[in-house]
Amino acid sequence: MKTIARLLAAMAVSACLHACENPAKVPADVTIKAAEQALGAVKDEAARLVPDQLKAVQDALAAAKARFTAGEYKEALAAANELSDKVKALAAAAAAKKIELTSAFTNVEGFLPDAVKAIEARMAELGAMKKLPKEVAADALPRVKEGLAALGAAWQKAQASFQSGALAEAAEQATGLPEKAQELKGLLGMEDGAAPASK
Helix, strand or coil, X not given: CHHHHHHHHHHHHHHHHHHHHCCCHHHHHHHHHHHHHHHHHHHHHHHHHCHHHHHHHHHHHHHHHHHHHCCCHHHHHHHHHHHHHHHHHHHHHHHHXXXXXXXXXXXXXXXXXXXXXXXXXXXXXXXXXXXXXCCCCCCHHHHHHXXXXXXXXXXXXXXXXXXXXXXXXXXHHHCCHHHHHHHHHHHCCCCCCCCCCCC
């Protein structure tokens, strides 16, 4: 029993000395793991919205882990504390980008369907005329019909991207569509409000 007691005491002293020699080890380990878990929660969305910033945070995580593995616990703890702030900033950046891209898409969504309906109504009106107005070129109707088909296909593609969560692609695909609709209106001699500005 005395031998076992001495052994346990020696182990306790050894553990205490080890902890005293590396006071930053446990905090560094805990902080790195917490930051890694927080990063995992935002990684997928950040990859879609702010991939460059995600890469920077992933590199910072790898660097903190490397410090820890090398036994540089004080440096690892400092890097882990910075990493926590970087993960928070990444989450905020992804959220802001999501709002920006969603807004860009919904601006187009609020304009384009009505614009297309107006163009189709104008085409029907002109098609029923025996003679086109002087402001409408003779080849305007077939040109607008072709342009309208292309516009519809592009908008369907943008909608599919948006519904799948690919917001950056959706916003990019929607960019310029209102201006194209306005061009078609111009060919038909239509004058109304300007299209929303594309970003």
